Each structure stands twice: as C-alpha cells, then as structure tokens.
Amino acid sequence: MINVTQTFLPPIEEYQLQVQRAWNNQWLTNRGELVLELEDKLKVHLGVPHLIATNNGTTPLQIALKLLGNQGEIITTPFSYVATTAAIVWEHCTPVFVDIHPEYLTIDETKIEAAITEKTTAILATHVFGNPCDVEAIEAIAKKYHLKVIYDGAHSFGVHYKGQSIFNYGDICSCSFHATKLFHTGEGGAMFANDESLIDKMFYSHNFGHNGPLAFHGLGINAKMSELQAAMGLAVLPYMEFILEERKKVIEYYNQHLDLSKLQTLKIRENTSWNYSYYPVIFESENQLLKVEIKLKENGIIPRRYFYPALNTIEYTKGQSMPISESIASRILCLPLSHVLSISDTEKIVNIINTNE
Template sequence: MINVTKPFLPPREEFNRYLDGIWNRGWLTNNGPLVNELELKLKEYFDVPHLFFVGNGTIAIQIAIRALRLTGKIITTPFSYVATTSSIVWEGCSPVFVDIHPQTLNLDPALIEAAITPQTSAILATHVFGNPCDVEKIQAIAQRHNLRVIYDGAHAFGTNINGRSVFHHGDISTLSFHATKLFHTTEGGAIITQDAALAKEIAHIRNFGHDGPEKFHGLGTNGKNSEFHAAMGLCNLPHVTAILAKRKELSLRYNAMLKPLQCIRPVLQPLTEYNHAYYPIIFKEEKDLLKAVEALHHVYVYPRRYFYPSLETLNYVEQGQEMKISSAISQRILCLPLYYDLSVEEVVMICRALLRAQNY
C-alpha cells in the first residue's frame, strides 16, 4: 500500500538518547529544555528572531489571531486546509473569501482590495503546497488599508524567496509540524514573528496568559508542547537537507514521466527555492481525476484530493459568492504520493498507472 504521505522517522537510537534525558530529568512539559533547544535551532534555521513551539498548526493560527487582537472580517483563501477557515470562526471573526490565482493557487492579490470594508482587520493567506504567496503585493495592500497579515505556512518549511525563508514576511507566520509534513514533531506547530512586542504577547497567550506563577497578563490558552515532541523535532531537523533533496528527486521523476499526461502543475512564484512539499496535478475534468484515482487504487496507491471541497462551501461560514476558480480547481486537483521513503521504482509504477488510465 502506498499512501499519499508517510512520516519520516529518524534512527530509533537517536530518539532514545533524548528519551534517556527526559527520564533522568523528569521534566515532561511546561517549556522544558528540549523545547527551548528546538526553538533556538529553528530560529537559527529560519534566521528569525522570535519563534514559539506550540501544540499544532491550528492553535498557532488561533493564537496569531488573538495576539493581533483581530476583530470583524478577515480576508482569506477558499483553497486551503479547513483549519485556516475554522480558526478564524473559532476566534469570533468572519472569513471573507477571495478567489485564488488559477496558476499559483494562492490568494489572488488582484481581487483583495475589492473585498476590503471598514470591518476588515487582516489578511490570512496560505502558502499553498509550499508555493509562496505574492508577499510583496499583499504587503502593499495591507499597508494601504492598515491591515495585519498572517501567513499560514503549514506547507512552507524549507521554502525560500530571494534566498530567505518565506517566514520573514507578514506580521505572523504559522507552521504545522504534523506527522504528514516534511519536517514534523509527531504533533506540533510554531508561530514566527519579527515583532518583539507581538512575541511577548504570543508568549503569554501560549501559556494560559501567565505572567509569573501567580500573575496573569490576560486571556490565554494552553498552546504549549511537550519534551517528547521536541525530541522528535530535534532528531528530524538534522535530516531536513536529505529530506528536501529526496523530495526534489522524486518530483523531477514525476515531471519527466508525466509529460504526456494532459494535466497542469501549479506555477511557482518567481525567485522561489521550492521545498517540494507536495506533488499536485490538475486534470482537465473531474471525470479524468476520478478515473485516475480508480486506476491507482487498483495498484494499491492512495492519492488525495487536496484541497477538496472549496472552503466557501463549509456549513458554518456565511454563504456568499461562489469562488469559481477555487471550486473548479478543487474538483480537479490530486496530490500524488511524495515522501522520503518512497522509491524511484514506486514513482515509476504510479506514473505508468496514471498514463494507462489516460490511454497514453
């Protein structure tokens, strides 16, 4: 069986060394030494001043919204994982969907300003499949209208723009370290900001609002993560270069073999060093996608319709204008298996099954 993804696991002896330390210290959570070490190493990796390791990528977005004190309406993308939208609603704000660019699949900057009203407080955009948003245009719009910017960077670990991490952009970037991601801590996430005042606010919110053992800064939540999860991250981080290289190798093999297939691929932003987080293909029609899925299932390969459905169709958001591009793409896009342990031979088999299904 070949699933769309499979977690990378480091050599067990590397993880066991960290477990020995946890057992010796008896310090399991509450900002322990391994959490601190992971935060420091990730700040160095991304070259950012402030990074907080949290429980998951969803709580990261929720804390970002809370730290920025956002209210009213937040402009966002309909083409993302459901957590991007649900976090906005969870925090008492209203998502306002703006359609995506048909080539990059990211929030289309050309459509944002028409959706801004006096109630708009922020833009929450996703770097879809690790492909950076048009950060310069979004920042210019935000400055003109005095809006804050959050980037959902759940897929963007290892993606650079102009030689720097994509996480240097926006007021806050959020990350997911879920087991399905190319870098993971089993469960986990992070929040990155360049702003020292915001960092102080995030630190309080992440830890119930504590400002000392018996004093509270304000309303907070439990956004912390454990020493066990930090240990997995510390084991996986030294392998990131190899993970990125392998994913690139497999993606290039897909590219070469699937040239005859009448599918299109997302277009990367200029000056992007891509992380190959996913391998999505977009079929001409949904029936072609369904035919491909059936053919792959016959050889025990399980791709994913990702993202599907378009988020403006969720039953807990205000039903408004249809997002025509997002809706059309979501019906025709399929992510093929891509992970470190996937072999070149398995990629060849997957490609052959797809080509047979489309009569090539």
C-alpha cells in the same frame, strides 16, 4: 500499499536518547530543556529572529486571530486546509473569501482590495503547498488600509523567498509540524513574528497568559509544545537535507515522465527556493480525476484530493461563489511523495496516470 506520504522516523535509538534527557530531567512539559533547544536550533536552521514552538499548527492561527483579528472580517483564501477557515470562525471573526490565482494557487492579490470593507481587520493567506503568496503586493495593500497580515505557512518549512525565510513575512506566520509534514514533531507547530512586542503577546497567549508563576499578562490558552514532541523534532532535524534530496528526486521523475499535455502542475513563484512538500496535478475534469484515482487505488496507490472541497462551500462559511477555487478543488490530486518512494513505485504511478488520463 503506497500512501500519499510517509512519515520520516529517525532511528529509534536517536529518539530514545532525546527522550532519556527528558526522563533524566524529570520534566515533560512547560518549556523544558528540549523545547528551548529545539527553538534555538530551528531559528538558526530557518533563519528567523523569533520562534515559539506550539502543540500543533492550528493554535498559532487561533492566537494570531485573537491578537490581530478583533472579531472583524478576515480576507482569506478558499483554497487551503479547513483549519485556516475554522480558526477564523472559531475566533468569532468572519471569513471573506477571495478567489485564487489559477497557476500559483495562492490568494489572488489583485482581487483583495475589492473585498475590503470598514469591518476588515486582517488578511489571512496560505502559502499553498509551500508556494509563497505575493507577499509584496499583500503588504502594500495591508499598509494602505491599515490591516494586519497573517500567513498560514503550514506547508512552508524551509521555504525561502528572495533570500528570506518565508516565515519572516507578515505580522504573524504559522507552520505545522504534523507527522505528515517535511519536518515534524509528531504533532506540533510554530509561530513566527518579527516584532518583539508582538512576540511577547504571542508568548504569554500560548501559556495561559502567565507572567511568572503567580501573575498574568492577560488572556491565554495552552498551546505549549511538550518535551516528548521536542525530542522527536531534535531527532528529525539532522535529516532534513536527506529528506529534501530524496523528495526532489521523486518530483524530478514526475516532471520528466508524466504526460503533462493534459495535466497542470503547480507553478512555483519566481525567486522561490521551494521545499518539495507536495506534488499536486490538476486534471482537465473531475471525471478524469476520479477515473485515475480509481485505477491508482486498484493498484494499492493512495493519492489525496487535497484541497477539497473549496472552503467557501462548507456549511458554516456560507461564502460566495469562488469559481477558480471550486474548479481547481474538484480537479486536483496530490500524488504520493516521500523520502522512501522508490523509482520503480514512481514509475508505476506515472504509467497508470499516463495510460488513463
């Protein structure tokens, strides 16, 4: 079976060496030696001034919304994983959807201003499949209307835009270190900000509000990464160049051999150093997608309808119609992509799509 992705697992003895350090320290959580080391190494690797490692990629969004959302209206995208919208609703804010750009698939910055009301407090946009939003336009709008900007960068590990880490844009940005991501800690994530006072609030918010063992800054939750998660991250990080190179080979094969006359692929924003995180294709119709999906599964190939459905259509959002997002969500399919996908398997996938599209 060929799955849509496959988790990179480092040599087990290398993971065990990191875990042994935690055993030697007899310290498994509460920001031990491994978490601190991972944070330092990631700051260097990514080129960011501040980083807080977390237990997953969703709690950073919840913390960001708790600190910046003020239970107001949050302008957001209908084309993302459900966690983006769920975090808004969970933090007692109201999602206000803005449709997406038909090629970049990120929020359409030209439609944001029309959605702003006196209740708007923030913009929460997703760098879709690691493809950056128009961060300059969004920043200009946010400054004009005194709004905060939060980016869901779940897919964006290693992405650079105009020579800067994509995590350096916005008031707060998040990333996921889930097992399906390029870099992972099994479960895990991180949150980023440039403002030191904001980072301080984010830090105590992710640790129950602690200000030392017996005092508290304020309200907080438990979003800390464990030493066992950090051990995995420390074992995976040295292999990032290899992972990216192998994924790049697969994407180049897709680009060269897929019949793209009836398929749309993701348009990467100009001035972006991308990370080869996903390979989505958009069919001319949902029926065509379903036909190809059936043929792939008959041959043991498991793609993913990602993102589907459009988030404005799920029960608890009650969003207005978003025609571009709804159309693309019904026609988009992420093809298998991983560091171990062979050329022969890639050729098999391509042949099935080319003969059934």
